[in-house]
Amino acid sequence: MCGLAHYIEDGGIPTVIISLVKKHTEVMKPPRALHVPFELGRPFGGANKPEFQRKVLLTALKLLERTDGPILENFNENVPISPDEIDAQEGWSCPVNLPNPVSTDNFTSGIMNEISLLQPWYDHSLKEMKGRKLDGLTSLNKDQIVKFLVDWTNDQNIKSRIEGESIIRALKLAADDLRHFYYQAAMGKPGIRSDLEMGDWFYGQTTAGLLFIEIRKIMMESDDEITRMAGRTNYVPNAMLKHIENK
């Protein structure tokens, strides 16, 4: 991000970046930056807060008029939380009572059972989001995705099932599609706040999460460096590694 700003500005076009990791900005010194105190992944603060998002955007854009760089200003306001959001934050729980995650030797039936239980919440969420779908990175259906991922845990020599993608990238895209389905279903129930809560549910309480942990484990044991790196970074967020220790 900072590097891009250097190149574009050097090419003659004024730039400003939103900075989420202040240390990175301090090291790389882009021409203009506005550091914001928000979560990684939320450069403009909170969802559905147009007035606040507009304020962040306008504050950053106004820096374009300055030429005394490198500029690093701070945006010191936190995202406002409404009373309704405070009420909704109390005690989010899974939208359905999923059975305890099954063992690793029966992933397919466990996950397909979870999918069928979550489907009504997914449909509700889809309606609430006016048809906006989070999944769809692949053209595989849920059965095909689950089969692909589980088959790979049983035989790492299988071929990619996504045209034009390597097996490592195909597994990641399929896994993301599966996770997006779970997340969109979970968002059908109001109140969830962040990836952390969602992650604790997904990685700690679902069979699909257990499958992700298993894929990570197998990849981390690979002789191939790229596969090991994919295992380390693609399946379980750093903040969710605690669930691996609990398994």
Added chain:
Amino acid sequence: MVHLHEMPEGPRNLIVDQDLPKYPETKCKSGPKLEDRRIAIVTTAGLHRRKDKHFSPGKAEYRIIPSNTDMEDLIMSHISTNFDRTGFYRDVNVVLPHDRLVELVKRGEVGQEADFHYSFMGATPPRALEPAANELVGVLKDDNVTGVIFSPV
């Protein structure tokens, strides 16, 4: 929350203490007042239209997001798992503040919205992005862009 200060020290250090290149100072270019500028958004969230090719790790590419795109149809193929996606799931403007930019233009606080916005996938080594960035400069100039805001994740 995925606030850096709330992360355990180990995972936080993996993000914060990356080995990053240092750049010589880039002189800030001048331009018109904000109310006369034409603004493009560049995100590194790995966003693209559903019909576009997914991002691939290590490839310093970008995707074009025309300003008349249905932004609700954007999907994210960023490889990283270490940032919050629930904000984007609920409201694309958390990452790509297109609606906010349009509003600022309507209010007269910003001159114009560019015809095109752009998306890269973060987690790409910064220096590897130079060829794509240089190409993008020409594309932005063709669109008469006079200001770019970068939105990371």
